[in-house]
Amino acid sequence: MQINPQSRDDLSAQIAKAIKDAIIQGDLIVDARLPSEAELCAQFQVSRPTVREALKRLAAQSLIRTQRGATGGAFVNRLNFEDAYAQHITTSTLLLSMNAVSFETACEARYALERACAPLAAHRRKAEHLAIMRAEIRHQSEPDLSDEAFCTSDVTFHRALVDAAANPVLSYQLAGAVEAMQPLMNIITFSARDRAKIIALHIRIADAIAAGDGLAADAGLVQLEQETLYLAKTVFDARSA
Amino acid sequence: MQINPQSRDDLSAQIAKAIKDAIIQGDLIVDARLPSEAELCAQFQVSRPTVREALKRLAAQSLIRTQRGATGGAFVNRLNFEDAYAQHITTSTLLLSMNAVSFETACEARYALERACAPLAAHRRKAEHLAIMRAEIRHQSEPDLSDEAFCTSDVTFHRALVDAAANPVLSYQLAGAVEAMQPLMNIITFSARDRAKIIALHIRIADAIAAGDGLAADAGLVQLEQETLYLAKTVFDARSA
DNA sequence: AGCGCATCAATTGTCTGACATTTGATGCGA
DNA sequence: TCGCATCAAATGTCAGACAATTGATGCGCT
Numbered sequence: 001m002q003i004n005p006q007s008r009d010d011l012s013a014q015i016a017k018a019i020k021d022a023i024i025q026g027d028l029i030v031d032a033r034l035p036s037e038a039e040l041c042a043q044f045q046v047s048r049p050t051v052r053e054a055l056k057r058l059a060a061q062s063l064i065r066t067q068r069g070a071t072g073g074a075f076v077n078r079l080n081f082e083d084a085y086a087q088h089i090t091t092s093t094l095l096l097s098m099n100a101v102s103f104e105t106a107c108e109a110r111y112a113l114e115r116a117c118a119p120l121a122a123h124r125r126k127a128e129h130l131a132i133m134r135a136e137i138r139h140q141s142e143p144d145l146s147d148e149a150f151c152t153s154d155v156t157f158h159r160a161l162v163d164a165a166a167n168p169v170l171s172y173q174l175a176g177a178v179e180a181m182q183p184l185m186n187i188i189t190f191s192a193r194d195r196a197k198i199i200a201l202h203i204r205i206a207d208a209i210a211a212g213d214g215l216a217a218d219a220g221l222v223q224l225e226q227e228t229l230y231l232a233k234t235v236f237d238a239r240s241a
Numbered sequence: 242m243q244i245n246p247q248s249r250d251d252l253s254a255q256i257a258k259a260i261k262d263a264i265i266q267g268d269l270i271v272d273a274r275l276p277s278e279a280e281l282c283a284q285f286q287v288s289r290p291t292v293r294e295a296l297k298r299l300a301a302q303s304l305i306r307t308q309r310g311a312t313g314g315a316f317v318n319r320l321n322f323e324d325a326y327a328q329h330i331t332t333s334t335l336l337l338s339m340n341a342v343s344f345e346t347a348c349e350a351r352y353a354l355e356r357a358c359a360p361l362a363a364h365r366r367k368a369e370h371l372a373i374m375r376a377e378i379r380h381q382s383e384p385d386l387s388d389e390a391f392c393t394s395d396v397t398f399h400r401a402l403v404d405a406a407a408n409p410v411l412s413y414q415l416a417g418a419v420e421a422m423q424p425l426m427n428i429i430t431f432s433a434r435d436r437a438k439i440i441a442l443h444i445r446i447a448d449a450i451a452a453g454d455g456l457a458a459d460a461g462l463v464q465l466e467q468e469t470l471y472l473a474k475t476v477f478d479a480r481s482a
Numbered sequence: 483a484g485c486g487c488a489t490c491a492a493t494t495g496t497c498t499g500a501c502a503t504t505t506g507a508t509g510c511g512a
Numbered sequence: 513t514c515g516c517a518t519c520a521a522a523t524g525t526c527a528g529a530c531a532a533t534t535g536a537t538g539c540g541c542t
Contacts, residue, residue, distance in 0.1 A: 010524070012297060020331075036494085038493085046525080049524095050524085056298050057301035061332075066494065067493085067494080068493065068494045068533045068534070069492080069534030069535060070491065071534075072492080074494090087302075098320050106410050112358065112406075112408075113414060115357060167346055167349055168346070169349075169351075170349070173333075251495075277521080288497045291497085309523045310521080310522065312506055312522085314523080
């Protein structure tokens, strides 16, 4: 965590990387206070704006937090699941929207991951998860729901299913896949009959989870994937015609 | 993408959020050029360092890239899988190391996700993936390999398995789970007999993938998970004694 | 002695102005 | 027409200053 030659990288990028590496290596532990901006200036032999740009880079990744005042400064932030979720979802969403990932590819990934949760969710689901799933199913049955609201409810339903697996690492990894799909899903317009089919599958999945039957839940997810793909295909065919 | 009241947030954070939202909403498309720093100063009524701090925040997330010179400026970056991988792995690694996630939880998530890939990998694996897996198995068999090198090779093997599923979204989501586990895995010291067991399972999995037998690969992964948990338990028990 | 309050000092947040550096565009001359 | 020097625009960096925040300090009063 020292030198900074006249390389092609920005000074602020180099400094940010040096501090980031120190955090990853464990040289700077959680809640440790970084040197003040003035001290960092002296240490790296750069001006204060440059140091500040470096610190802002780290703040953007939730690696540090800053606090003003007498005992203020920059502190190593405990990266919590909530912040990581938000970052992951943003990145995943942009990744999908910017790289022309096909609906099929995204859908396949999403359901493959979700099916991985099914057996765990069936074993460990709590009343609260089932309650959310049931509530969303009811919500989805409301006749004058917009397509977008239907998709949002769908995400909440699946999120509850994933959370029921009671593994925060799994929930974190899956958040990206499930939520990032929503913009793609929003393209689809649902007929009343489409919705009925989806809701029926949701009920089937929720029942299976409630009964602790992981295999049945898995089967439901397989059918739901096929149904989703079929609906998407219909929309895309209609659009190209 | 305008106003900036005197709220409690940093001005640079507000500006970064405004631009980020514009990118997510699609108001700024890939490779679009942002206004110059001077123009952004005028638009947001702030000074140049403040604008620059905001831009550095976005650069830290690979949302924009900057270029010097006459036709330079800040451009919306196409978020590629490679950059997203790196970010995701960093975040996942820190999330695990900072939140005292148990080995069991991380291991469960990792193998649950990996098993989701198994059937797809069995169908779609190319010669190159099999070649990597075979090569890593040979590498793991070298007697004077350090524990750390053994773990690195293990990651490469599993990465090839995941990539064999030929779904970039899946690979991206899984990269975090597999690579972030490595620091935890590095704690384990392997006896020669431990390695022999793991290598045997790797061979079994690779054979199953080569044969297109997703179920057999899945069974191999289940055993590998149990073996890994058993090894970790041994280490932890020995450490606490 | 104990409590309350004003002051202080340290630190980050922001601004102004300037200069350095990079790099494509321009225009002139051979 | 080609090649080169110059120019202009933009980012990168620096120096210095002031504002705002906030815990710590010390004084005075009870």
